[in-house]
Amino acid sequence: MKSAVETLNPTRVRLTVEVPFEELKDSLDAAYKKINQQVTVKGFRKGKIPARVIDQRFGRGAVLEEAVNDALPKFYTEAVNEAEVNPLGQPEVDITELKDGELLAFTAEVDVRPAIEIPDYSGIEVTVDAVEVTDEDVEKSVEQLRERFASTSPVERAAQDGDVVTIDLEAKVDGEVLPDGVASDVSYTIGSGELLDGIDEAVKGLEAGGEATFTSQLKGGSAEGKDAEVTVKVTAVAARELPELDDDFAQLASEFDTLDELKADSRKRLENMKQFDQATQAQERVLDELLKLVEVPMPEKLLEDEINTRKHNLEHHQLGQMGLDLGKYLEIQGKTEEEFLAETKEQAEKGIKTQFILDELVNREKLDVSREELTEHLFRRAASSGMSPDQFAQAVAQGGQVPMLVGEVARGKALAVVVEAAKVVDTNGEVVDLSDDEDEAAEGAETAVEAAEASEDK
Incomplete structure (x- = not known):
C-alpha cells in the first residue's frame, strides 16, 4: 500500500491511498464467504458455491463492493498511522479507481487536530471574590437550621405570613373548571412562593372556612400559561413555632453542646x-x-x-x-x-x-x-x-x-x-x-x- 497526505487547511487533510490488488485477497475471500451464506443456488449446498458461480450469477461487481467495504477501514487506519495525523470524526471517502485484479485507489478527507503553540502563560493574573463570612451569613445559616426544626399548632384566627394553611383549590379557564384544576387538602406555607402567584394575598386574613377568588397565570398542567380564575378555601390554619435559639436547640439540631x-x-x-x-x-x-x-x-x-x-x-x-x-x-x-x-x-x-x-x-x-x-x-x-x-x-x-x-x-x-x-x-x-x-x-x-x-x- 502507498499513501500520501495533503494538508487542505490547518484542520483538514486529504489522504490519497493506492492498494495493490493482491492486498485485497483476505477481504475478497471474506466477501465470497459472506455471500455464500446469504444466497442459494440450485445444485450446490449452502456455503459451498464456487466463486466463479457467484461471479456468474450475482456479478463480480457485488463481490468487489463487499470486499472494498470490508477493506477500507483497515487501509484508512494504516494511512492515518503512516501520515501521523490525529483524525477527528469520520472521514469522507471517495473511491477514485478500482481495477479488478490490478488496483484500488481512494481518497479520504478528514478533520484533524490542529497544531497548537502554547505561549508562556506564567503572566496570567486574575481577580476573584474574597472569602468573607459575616455575622449576618452565620445568623442566616443558623436560622435556616432553625426553620427545619419548626413545629406547627392549630390556631383559631385569621391566617398571616408564615402560617401553614390547609386549602382546597379550584381553577377555571373561560368559566370552565379544568380537568386537572381541582386539589384538596393542600398544605401551603404563606410567603413561601411555592404555589400560584397571588395566593398569598388571597389567603392572608382568612380564617378556617373562609374562601377567596383571584386570577393567576397557571405554571403547569393542561392550561399552562393561561390566566385562570382560582377559588381557594381555607380549611385549617396552623402557626409555625420556631425553637428558641439556645443551648438546648444546639443539642437538638447538632452534635454540639452550646x-x-x-x-x-x-x-x-x-x-x-x-x-x-x-x-x-x-x-x-x-x-x-x-x-x-x-x-x-x-x-x-x-x-x-x-x-x-x-x-x-x-x-x-x-x-x-x-x-x-x-x-x-x-x-x-x-x-x-x-x-x-x-x-x-x-x-x-x-x-x-x-x-x-x-x-x-x-x-x-x-x-x-x-x-x-x-x-x-x-x-x-x-x-x-x-x-x-x-x-x-x-x-x-x-x-x-x-x-x-x-x-x-x-x-x-x-x-x-x-x-x-x-x-x-x-x-x-x-x-x-x-x-x-x-x-x-x-x-x-x-x-x-x-x-x-x-x-x-x-
Missing part, C-alpha cells in the same frame, strides 16, 4: 464553601485568560457536530424532562432562535478550544492519571449524576467511556498546572494561595473544565 459552638461550626462550613467557590472561580477565570492567549484553528465539521449535539441534548434530554419544547424554552428565556444558535456556537467553540489546549498541555507536561485519581473522579461524577458509584462505573464501562473520564481528569490536572503558575488575587488585593488542598484544587479544576466543555457525554 449555641456558640454551633455558630462557630456554621462559620467554618461557610468559609470552606466560599473557599471552594473561590478556587473554582479562579480556575474558570485562569482558563478564560489562557483561551485568549492561544490561537486555535476550528475544525468546521467538528464544530457543526458539536453544535448539533448540544442542541439535541437540550431539546431531547433537558427540556424533554421539563415538558418543554425549544420554542417554549426560547420564549421563557426571551431569546430568538438566532440568538440561541449564536450562543450555542460560542459555547461549542469554547468547549472544543478548551479540550485542544488542555490536551496539548497534558502531552507537553507528560501528565498521567493514576488509578486513585480516576476513582475519585468517578465518585464525584456518580454523585453529580445521582447514581451510585457502582452503577455509574458499570454504565461508563459498558459505554466505553473510560477514556473520556481519563481525559477529563488529565485536563483538570493540566489546568491546575496553569493555575499554579498564575497570580490570583482577591478583591481585597490579597494573594490567594490555592495550593493548600490538592484534592480540592483538582476537583475545582475538573469542575471548571467540565463547565467549559459542557456537552452531555461528548
